[in-house]
Amino acid sequence: MATQKLYAGAKLRDVRTRLGLTQKDFAAKLSVSLPYLNQMENNNRPVSTTVVLALAQEFGFDVTELGQGDAERLVSDMREALADPVFGEAAPQLADLRLTASNAPAFARAFLALHRAYKQTHERLASLDEALGREDAQLRPSPWEEVRDFFHYCDNYIDAVDRAAERYAQLSATEPDIRTAAIARLSRQGVSVKFNQTTPMRSYDHDRKELILSAYAPVETQTFQLLVQVALLGQNQLLDATLDLARFQSDEARSIAKLGLANYFAGAAMMPYKDFLDAAQETRHDLELLSARFGSSVEQVAHRLSTLQRPGAKGVPFFFVRVDQAGTITKRHSATRLQFARFGGACPLWNVHRAFENPGQFLRQLAETPDGVRYISLACDVSKTGGHFGAPMRRYAIALGCDVRHAAALVYADDMDFTRASAFEPIGISCRICERTHCHQRSVPPLEKRLSIDPSLRSVLPYRLD
Known part of the structure; x- marks a missing residue:
């Protein structure tokens, strides 16, 4: 079998820029000529084995990152944007999109931002006259979409916040559990914690320094919300520093992202990175066993598995998605080549939709996308009760999956037949680009x-x- 050539010019340039080296100095440290380095950085030549070894030995670089990055998700996002009828037959070929994503990722992101601005303007025609009449009118992505893209292109892994949560969990190890530790930490900060029969899951009174949690909420949800408040009060400086680097375009986006980072901290504190990664590997990613061991819900466990992308200590690259009964994607992340539609619902052939018809069951599916990549997908329904009679029931379905190359690491892959091509159901991303x-x-x-x-x-x- 022929070895696939590695073209990673943009990543190579990024490494050199981060090291603050000129092309000449970088070429010398890699023991290659300046013209050869220039050709590699411009994807005119593949990255050689010599350069890969030099990156690892000279700079301690995790060379697996060379074959990853944003290229695949940029291609997927551009294809979906170009499926907009406004482009008609002017859409570039797939090969051109791949070249753009590899050689000019900044241009690709600018194009996506431009299309988002157009899309939002088109959707808000009713208020366009008023918006254009203001002197400060600007075409901006919605705050929600801006934050979603922030996490999307961070690979859903925020290193500083993840490590801070891990340290917090280690310091809390003297307490019986992370829930007790969180209450004790808040108490030391002068915050009283109460559990009332109240509708909001979490309500914090800054003046009275009083945190009220819903007694109706499941224990794992209460623990999660306790840790969210710990993050907002005790990790505020870290969260703000991370937000400063992100440079969001509006205060609304920054506020949404801050809550997102606090949620990230809470999940990472409940399931600290190294302990959780070790347990995931030991249990072969059994969601129910991990849920019981870490006092978390199955959804929390599945979401956390999709964030295990720490350089040098990466877990299985998973995709994770949550959909509502209308098929709308409400949460999404993919550390795999599989990307989700930014507009509209998910492919109806995907087993995540069948989970609503089979409550209480884990559904397994072998699937193949149009690009020929094969996946194993696990889906189940998630029902969230309001906690009392008459309260509305919220129903979702979640899916977790990975490339079949990692199937041996999943207990759910046992006894499945990977040898028959017919065992893999065809799924897509969006009808317009399938x-x-x-x-x-x-x-x-x-x-x-x-x-x-x-x-x-x-x-x-x-x-x-x-």
């Missing part, structure tokens, strides 16, 4: 295919794809 010509669940035609209409013939779809 190239499959035969799909009984297709909702709209793909952008890059020509339609053939025959009034005398009616199959599952009212057209054929050429």
Whole structure:
């Protein structure tokens, strides 16, 4: 089998920039000529084995990062943006998108930002006149989308916050459990904690220094919210420093991101990185065993598994997604090549949708995306009660999965047949960018295919794809 060549020019330039070296000095340390380095940085030549070894030996660089990065998700995001009918037939070919993502990632992000601005303007036509009439009017992404993209392109791993949460968990080890430790920590800060039959899960009174948690909430949710408050009060300086580096465009986005970072801290404190990674490997990623061991919900465990991307100590690269009953994605992250639609719902052929029909069960699926990559996907429903009679029930489904190359590390892969091609169900990302010509669940035609209409013939779809 031929070895796949590694083109990582943008990542190589990023390494050199972070080290503060000129091309000449960097080439000397890598023992290559200046023209050769220049060609590698511009993706005219692949990164050689000699350079890979030099990066590891000279700089202690985690060379697995060379084959990763933002390229795949940038390609996926650009393809979805270009599926917008506004581009018509002017959309570039997939090969051009891959070149752009590899050679000019900053340009790709600028294009995506521009398309988001257009999309939001288009969706707000009713108030466009008023917006354009203001002197300070600007086209900005919505705060929610800006924060979502921040975590998306950080690989959902925030190193400083993750390590701070791990240190906090270590310092709390003298207490019976992390919940007791959190209450004690807040008490030392003069904060009283009460559990009332109240609707909000968490309510904090700054003047009275009183934290009220819902007695209706499950224990793991109460613990999580306790740790969120610990982060907001005790880690405020760290959170603000992280937010300063992110440079959000609005106060709303910064506020949403701050709560997101506090939530990240809470999850990382409940499931500290090294202990959780070791336990995940030991249990072969059994969600129920991990849930019991760390006093967390299955959803919290699945989400945490998708964040284990610490350089030098990475876990299995998972994708994680949560959808509501309408198929809308409410949480998403992927450390794999699989990316999720930014607009609209998920592929209906994906087993996450079937989880609603099978409450209380873990559904397994072998799936293949149009790019030929095969995955194992685990899905289950998540019901969230309001805690009392008459309270509305919130129902979601979550999915966790990874490339089949890592299947041996998952207990859920036992007894599954990976040898038959027919065992892998075809799934896509979005109908507009899915190239499959035969799909009984297709909702709209793909952008890059020509339609053939025959009034005398009616199959599952009212057209054929050429």
